[in-house]
Amino acid sequence: MNAPRLTYSVPGVNVRHDGLHDIRRSLPEETPVALVFDGTTAAVMMASPDNIQDFAMGFALTEGFISGLADVTDFEIVAHELGIEARFWLASEQAEAVRRRRRSMLGPVGCGLCGIDSLEQAIRPLPVLPAGGTRLCQAAIAGASEALRAHQPLHDQTRAVHAAGFVGPEGDIVLMREDVGRHNALDKLIGALSRGGIDPASGAIVLTSRVSVEMVQKTVIAGCPVLIAVSAPTAHALRLAEGAGLTLVxxxxxxSFDIYAHPERIQTGACHAA
Structure with a gap:
């Protein structure tokens, strides 16, 4: 597969108090990505056409199509004129599980739950994250958004995409992924963590977006104990975080930042090296 084109330069007219000005802007591309399991399409999502394997693996993990990379016996990406197929072949036991719970959905970039066929699927039971584990310093949390902002080349070009990053205990950005869809960016990050053998429990996830239900669901299912966002959570997302043992910032x-759930994983005040 050739390297995808992520942006297009287009002409426009900028209207200001001193008149009209010809401009050119870089706009982000988006394309349909079909998630295909053993020959059957289970989902079609609009996404930025890069890091497709990360996206596919992260989506499959967070949506319950697989429980780990060992469930995948083969994988390929096939580009078509109208979009991209991410094709999975699953181990027999997992393939049967997918057949039993198959669903179809078409998800626009603003919605991570579009197309599900029951209320139970929308508010699925979540595992409870283990207590304890990695504690993050106040300074690492406070600087996470600014650290992520320094790793967003597609946003720098377009001002129109979201990012999700993985923050190490010292506040460094270990991994980052961008996408036109906030939930897609998170899936790409989770897929990259899994493929890279990085334990999500060893740090925190930071988002450039608000925290809605599906963002909490995906973070908890990935096994990451701390979620940091630049914007607000919804009330329902907060209730889910509280019940699942997720530290929500x-x-x-x-x-500065607000802590809304499970503050015990954040060391406020001065942090001292062990």
Missing amino acids: AFARGG
Whole structure:
């Protein structure tokens, strides 16, 4: 598969108080990505056409099509004129499980739950994250959004995409993925963590978006105990985070942040090296 084109330069007219000005802007591309399991399409999502294997693996993990990479016996990406297919072949036991719970959905970029066929699927039971584990310093949390902002080349070009990053204990950005869809960016990150053998429990996930239900669901299913966002959580997302043992941080910008659930994983005040 050739390297995808991620942006298009287009002409426009900028209207200002001093008149009209010809401009050119870079716009982000999006394309349909079909997630195909053993020859049957289970989902079609609109996504930025890069890091497709990360996206496919992360989506398959967080949506329950696989429980780990060992469930996948083969994988390929096939580009078509109208979009991209991410094709999975599954181990027999997992293939049967997918056949039993197959669903179809078409998801626009703003919605991670479009197309599900029952209320039970929308608010699925979540595992409870183990208590304890990695604690993050206040400074690492406070600087996470700014650290992520320094790793967003597609956003720098277009001002129109979201990012999800994985923050190490010292506040460094270990991995980052971008996409036109906020939930797609998170799936790409989770897929990249899995493929890279990085334990999500060893750090935190930071988002450039608000925290809605599906963002909490995907983070918990991935096994990451801390979620940081630059914007607000919904009330339902907060209730899910509380019940699942997820530390939820919001409005993390300008050096400050709010803690809404399970603050015990964050060391406030001065942090000292062991």
